[in-house]
Amino acid sequence: MRLEVSCQDRVGLAKDILEVLERYDINLMAIDASNQGFLFLQFAEVSFDTLSVLMPQIRKVESVKDVRTVSFMPSEQEHYALKTLLRTLPDSVFSIDSKSRIRIVNESALQTLSMQEHEVIDEPLNHWVQGFSFSRWLSEGEVLAQAARVMIGQREYLAEMLPIYLPDDSQSSILVGAVVSLKSPARVGKQFNALQNQTTGFDNVLAVSDNMQEVLKHAKRMAHLDAPLLITGETGTGKELMARACHDASLRREQPFIAINCAAVPESAAEEELFGYVAGGEIIKQGLFAEASGGTIFLDEIAELSVGAQVKLLRLLQDGHFRRIGGEKEVRVDVRVICATQNNLAELCQTGEFREDLYYRIHVLSFHMPALRERRVDVIPLTEMFLEHYSQQLSCPVRRISTACRDHLMTYAWPGNVRQLKNAIFRAVSMWDGSAELTVEQLKLPSYAEGFGYYDDEFEGSLDDAMKQYESGLLRRLYPAYPSTRQLARKLGVSHTAIANKLRDYKITKPKSQ
Known part of the structure; x- marks a missing residue:
């Protein structure tokens, strides 16, 4: 009450x-x-x-x-506001008394120390934090704010120490302790870049492994050039991130960066989306190339671009001109084109699925994004970066990674690469159950064997059961597109009778007409 x-x-x-x-x-x-x-x-x-x-x-x-x-x-209200603030802070924070004994500690600090609160309260901070004598600092004649490099085990931190003074009746003040905040080198770097307002796209690309550092070195050189750039690599390797980084590091950084996934644009609408169209002498749609004039346009999955759009893109790359659908006037744009693909364009040229002359136009400059399994040194730093990011975003304490989880992260094949890792960490943080560690179970990664693909490690049954399950699923997917037993039999190269029997066995009925 x-x-x-x-x-x-x-x-x-x-x-x-x-x-x-x-x-x-x-x-x-x-x-x-x-x-x-x-x-x-x-x-x-x-x-x-x-x-x-x-x-x-x-x-x-x-x-x-x-x-x-x-x-x-x-x-x-003040107490719980302070408690909430300390709980959500990503930095490790300690409040110590004048004898350097810990009085208050936040959850991030407990996770950094791998300790429970009752194990650290009233204990000297120097039991865990080495490289600076807190008791000597607090015993000086005049205690001023300090910053020092300290170590917790093998990990390095920047410690910021602020003395706590309470006023007394004689208009002076009494030293009662200090607040100590620990920041990781990565977090200090982010704050420095934000303070200096010098952050470019490449500052957001984490590269610890040698091969990724080599990619960054080449990308930074190519960023300043205006020639077309082709970025290759598997899905989820960060091709768009690198394209945006190249734009941010170029002289075009103040102009638009427009990204479009060619696979997501219907073939009939590709030319209209990219180049616009005119009706009755009036421009109905500008087109993305016109909107990106002066800047950069990023064409992701360029192998999926329609044949008609490929012809127009070739013309634009040759002389910087294009013509809108239904238009008679030539439009000139100054735009840099960056393309990306996970396909082998050279092979597609051999089969006629991609224009060879366009391939040579977009392949002036290029670099390849390595798969995550080829840069395993980056897996744990990326995990820690995503953990910190999503923990701040969702107001959760940053958790440490369990030993078993580290081993699993390092040995997993990562078919979805960095995107898959990022999504797995987001899911784990958003479903946080209050535990101090990130575990293998919380990642919920599907079983995957390199060279074989995904598999179900909980599958029960025989090989015949598995074959029937696959066969039934395939027929259910194809029957709407081939809605007669004869058409479906012709598609799959089997007899009409065999298809009719299988449809009956699997209780697959004829699709209803629309």
């Missing part, structure tokens, strides 16, 4: 209110005083009858204006 007492300040007011509480055998648990004319009282719950008598009695006390119930005390 909490009461807010509106009053005028006078000597003895609190004593008079306490006497009223004493008459009703109410033990005061806490009292807050405000310089704005309020007293706040906290005591154990009382019955409604008692409260209805108590409040008028308090109102009769001299200098009391009014009394009402409230949900919380100001000190409680």
Whole structure:
């Protein structure tokens, strides 16, 4: 039970209110005083009858204006606001007394130390943090804010120390301890870049492995050139991230960067989307190339571009001109073209699925993004980066990675590459169950064997059962497109009778006409 007492300040007011509480055998648990004319009282719950008598009695006390119930005390609000702030901070924070003993610690710090709260409270901070003497610093004649490089085990941190002074009655101050905040080198680097406002796209690309550092070196050189650039690599390796980084590091950085996935654009609409169209002499759609003029256009999955759009793109790359659908005027644009693909364009040229002359036009500059399994040194740093990012985004404490989880992350094949890792970490953080460690089970990664693909490690049954399951699924997918047994039999190269029997066995019925 909490009461807010509106009053005028006078000597003895609190004593008079306490006497009223004493008459009703109410033990005061806490009292807050405000310089704005309020007293706040906290005591154990009382019955409604008692409260209805108590409040008028308090109102009769001299200098009391009014009394009402409230949900919380100001000190409680401050306490829980501080607790919430400490819990959500990604940095490790300690409050120590004048003897350098830990008094308050947040969850990030406990995870950094791999300890429980009861194991560190009242213990000297130097038991775990090496490289700076907190007790010597707090015993100096004048204690000033400090910053120092410290170590916890083999990990390095930047420690920021701020002394805590309380005012006393003689207008001076008393040193009661300090607040210590630990930041990782990666976090310090991010803050420095943000402060200097010099962050470019390449600052967001993590590269610890030698092969990825080599890619970055070449990409940074190519970023300043205006020639077409082709980025190759498997799905999820970060091709668009690198394309955007190249744009951000170029002289075109202030101009538009427009990305389009060619596989997501219907063949009939590709030319219209890219180059626009005119009707009745009026421009109905500008087209993405016109919108990107002066900047960069990124064509992802360029192998999926329609034949008609390939012809127009070739012309644009040759002389910088194109013509909108239905238009008669030539349009000139100044735009850099960056393409990406996970396919082998040279092979597609041999089979006639991609124009060979266009291939040579877009393949002036190029680099290849390595698969995550080819840069395993980057797996744990990427995991830690995604953990920190999503923990901040979702207001969760940053968790440490369990030993078993580290081993699993390093040995997994990652067919979806960095995108798959990023999505797995987001899922694990968003479903946080309060545990201090990231575990293998929380990642929920599907079983995968390199060279064989995904497999179901919980499958029960025989090979014949598995074949029937696959066969049934295939027929259900194909039957709507080939809605007669003869058409479906011709597609699959088997007899009409065999298809009819299988459809009957699997209880697959003829699709309903639209």
